[in-house]
Amino acid sequence: MNDIKEVVVVSGKGGTGKTSVVGALASLLTNRVAADCDVDAANLHMILNPVVLEVKEFIGGKKATIDPSCCTSCGTCREVCRFEAISKDYVVDHRQCEGCGACYILCPAGAVDFPSSRAGSCYICKDKYSSPFVYAELLPGEENSGKLVAMVRNEARALAEKNGTPLVVIDGPPGIGCPVISSMTGTHVAVVVTEPTISGLHDLERIIDLAQFFKCKTGVIVNKSDVNPDYCKRIEEYCVTKGSSFLGAIPYEPKITEAQIQATTILDRAPDSQASEIIRIIHKKLLKILEEL
C-alpha cells in the first residue's frame, strides 16, 4: 500500500519540545500510528503510556574479541585495524571497535571471535488513546541507532498497512546525522520544532536543508516563542525564504512541564491554555498540508 503518509517531527537542536508537541498532536490525530525514533533517548512512551503487546529483539553490529589462548601475538590485527581498537597486549577496546571484521578475517591463527549481540529492543504497543504505537530502546552506548530507527519505522508502517491507517507520526531524534537521516528518508512532511534563540535558528537552517535534500515538505513550530520575540520573527522570515510553512508559535508554558510530570499532554492538563489552543491550530494546518500532498 503506497498511500500511507509519514510525518517526522525533528528539531536539529535538542530539547526544543519535540516530544511534548508530538504527544499532543498524537492525541488529536485519531487515525494514526505513532513511532518514537529517538531510540537512544526515547521519551514519547512517558506521555502515551502504552501497553506493550510485543517485544522484538534488535541485533546490532558485531564486535571482535581475541582469545588469548589462541593468539600468537603476530601483530596482524593491530596492523590492519584502522580504529586503534587493539592494545599492545591484544585486547580489543569495544569503545573503539567499529565491527569491520578485518582482524577476524585476517588473523592467521583464527584467534578472533566476532559475535553479534542484542543491542536493544523494539516495542509494539497500544497507547492510552487505543492507537498503535511503536518505540525502541537502544542499549546504552551502542552503535547502529540508524538501523534500529529503520526497524521502528518498518514496524510502524506494517501496523498502518494491517489496520488500514493512513498516517504514521514519527518523533525524531535531535541532530542531523545517522539516526535523523534514517528517521527522515522517504517521509512526506518534516515538522521542525525550534526555539527563538541563536542556536535554535542556527540548527534550524541545517535541519531544513537536510529535509529539503530529502524532498520533504517542511513546516516549522517555534516553541517558547516569547523568550525572544525578535528571533521568533527572524525564524518566521527565514521560513518564507525557504518555502517552509510557519505552523505556529507556542509561548512558554510551565504547564507543559507539569503535564510531563503527570505523564500526559498539555491538551489534557490545561486544555484552555494558549499553548493548547495553538497546538489545535497547528493540528488543523498539518491536516491541510497532508490533504494537499
Place this chain on the structure above:
Amino acid sequence: MNIAIASGKGGTGKTTVAVNLAYFLATSGQSVQYLDCDVEEPNGHLFLKPKIESQTSATVMVPKIIEDKCTFCGECSAKCQYNALVSLPKIPPLVFPGLCHGCGLCIHVCPEDAIAEDKREIGRIEEGRGVQNIAFVHGILNVGEAMAVPLIRQVKARGGDTWVHIIDAPPGTACPLVASIGNADIVVMVTEPTPFGLHDLSIAVVVAEKLGISLGLVINRERDEFLPMEKYIREHRLEVLSRIPEDRRIAERYSRGDIIIEALPEYIPLFNDLAINLGKVFGKSVTGGKA
C-alpha cells in the same frame, strides 16, 4: 585534563555550562581549549565567537575499484560488514560511500589487488581563538552526511597537551556520545528536573559508568525539587556539582548568544563552586588555584 559536558537528553543546557565553564576557567588564569564535538549541530561558536584562523576538510577513506583488474569475484562485498559494496554479475562492484566506514578490509581481501582508496569529505574542522583567548576547535558535519563519529574523533585529535579541554558532547546516549567522552577524565552530566531529563540522564550515566569515567551532575532550570530525581541521585550516590535555578534572564541572554557569567555576574560564584566541586570529584584542582 579532559572535562566532557554531556546530557543524554538534548537542550538541557550542555552548551551553556560548557561555554560558561570555559569562560570561567579562562578568566581564572587557565589555558582552556574548547572542543565542540556536537558536530551535527555545533553551537559553541555562537557564544565564544572565535576568530577562525584555519579551516581543514575532514575526510574518510573509501574504496576505489580499479576496473581493469577486477574479476567480479565478489569477495569484497561478501566480507564488507556495512553493505558498502554490492557485487553484480559481470561488472565491477558498486560502491556506496555513505555506508563505508573506511576500514580497508576490502583492500586486504581482494585477490586481484583491484581496490585502491580515495578520500571522501564528511565535513570540516575550524580552529581559532574565542573570547578570553580560549582556543577553539569545532567540527561541522556536512548536511546529508550520516557519519558523525569519524569527525568527532578528528576534532578530539586536535586537543593540545597544555590545555584544560572542555569537550561539548552531542545529545543522545549512542556511539557519538561514547566517541566524545571516551577519554575524558571527568564527565559533567547536565540535566533538567523533569521525567524526560531523568530518564535520559539515567541512560547517559550508565554509558559513563561502563566507560569507567567519574561523573558529576549539574541540575539546570531548577524550580522546585523534582523528587524522583533526588531519589535517583541518592540511590546512585551521584555528586551534584551545581544547581542552576530557572531564571528567565538566563534564557533571554542565552537566546542572544551571550555568556551568562559576563552578562549576569551574580552567577560567577555558581560557576566558581562548580569548578571547585569538579576538582573535588576529580581529586585535583581544575582552577590552578587562582580562582
